[in-house]
Amino acid sequence: MVKLDPIQAATQFIAEQFPNCQGAVLGGSVVRGEATETSDLDIVIFDESLQSSFRESLTAFGWPIEIFVHNLFSYRYFFEMDCKDAIPTMPRMVSEGIVIKDEGIIQSIKQEAIALLSHGPEKWSDETIIEKRYFITDVLDDFIGSKIRAEEIFIANTLANLVHEFVLRINGHWIGSSKWIVRALKIYDEKFAQEFVDAFDKFYQSGEKDNIIAIVDKVLEPYGGRLFDGFLLGEKIFNR
Structure with missing residues (x-):
């Protein structure tokens, strides 16, 4: 299968698989311009109908895709856990991510991520x-x-x-x-x-x-x- 442009692939994926979600961002190496031949698409999805978060890996549109799916509250737990570990994977993905879909929620979530990243990790005793x-x-x-x-x-x-x-x-x-x-x-x-x-x-x-x-x-x-x-x-x- 022909590999689509990453933004096009992410957009089609969301339209087909999560048409009712409230927002989605494409993050990871493709956004930072650091993609390699084995890079995947990292997509963070926000869906208010979801009862619990999940992570899934699959292949579509010529890309390996990793999705991180949250409702409008569960993502905060992963923000906090990443910051506690001092490895802010989720906040970084969201803060730098390209908006694929937004029904008015993404900007505030991005601001949460940016604030956490700016604050830095907890100071060591x-x-x-x-x-x-x-x-x-x-x-x-x-x-x-x-x-x-x-x-x-x-x-x-x-x-x-x-x-x-x-x-x-x-x-x-x-x-x-x-x-x-x-x-x-x-x-x-x-x-x-x-x-x-x-x-x-x-x-x-x-x-x-x-x-x-x-x-x-x-x-x-x-x-x-x-x-x-x-x-x-x-x-x-x-x-x-």
């Missing part, structure tokens, strides 16, 4: 920062000490996730997962993002760890550096 320093230190020690290549690869993956989270959350930015790790870092600081990618790329190609270790220390240093000795999680309470 001092206790959380201490915990994160400890867990990063623990993984870094494993990384430095490991001599088994297969294990080093996956330790590095864990370290990349933890450090990216620390850098972004400590600076009030949203985090990412998968490809959005790099995108989120670029939104924060393109120079740092490139240093980060280069350090891990060098390790994966040659096994060289020094650049990763240097970046981790650089990130932790303003907040007290590595942490092991003296870390306590919970309370020491003894029965006597």
